[in-house]
């Protein structure tokens with residue numbers, strides 16, 4: 680009679696080795712190796728994703744900014760990340776410490792000391808979050824007030840009117856305009872056909888924002904700020920572009936079928952070049968302004984007064 684021992688360690692060990700060999704033979708990797716590969720793949724994916732970001736670490740992976748307000752937004756963004764990562768590190772550290780220090784040990788079947796109503800701890804986790812929210816609120820409110828401040832006298836005022844699905848730019852001081860039409864961006868030469876907004880570098884520009892039909896949003900991503908454009912209401916945004924170059928602008932509010940194609944180009948140029956463009960627009964007959972009051976919605980009277988008179992009614 681053949682006896683099988685109740686606990687045959689040799690047999691069990693052989694079984695494990697055989698399983699591992701079999702797994703390798705049919706293409707499965709042992710779990711430790713598989714985990715290693717998984718981590719390597721994850722690192723590769725994250726690296727690839729981050730390398731796709733336009734920005735640098737010093738920008739918090741935001742794109743480079745070309746406006747005075749952009750630096751403020753970037754600093755708020757980076758400051759918030761530093762704060763939340765510091766809180767995260769402390770929280771993860773405490774969690775890890777508690778998980779290791781107070782783990783269940785082999786052979787120890789006793790219940791740990793049960794704690795409740797620990798007033799100092801409860802005070803701590805009430806006061807700390809309130810303090811954190813207060814700090815975030817302070818910096819956000821401070822920066823928001825600066826970003827939306829329109830009290831300074833602008834060097835240039837431009838009335839921007841959004842419409843499905845393009846843009847009108849009225850250069851109020853020069854009494855000239857550019858009226859855009861919707862351009863399919865997949866067409867050859869699309870960028871040249873898009874409406875172009877000219878801005879003088881290092882000058883304070885005031886955008887008077889209105890919409891003819893539905894809600895749009897004025898967004899030049901490199902400015903790091905945007906503002907809604909509401910039918911019947913006027914919003915004002917001031918920016919100082921700090922760098923010359925050609926940039927993209929777009930609508931940032933879903934406004935209908937061709938919302939994603941509601942694009943424009945921004946040329947930030949030295950003053951002389953800006954003046955030359957104003958003269959060119961006048962020379963090709965684009966004088967006067969396209970009035971806001973041809974819009975579908977009636978203006979709220981108090982808001983109508985925010986629009987410089989010529990741009991309200993077409994000037995002249």
Ligand SMILES: [Cu+2]
Pocket residue numbers: 841842894895896930931932933934938941
């Ligand atoms: Cu739009």
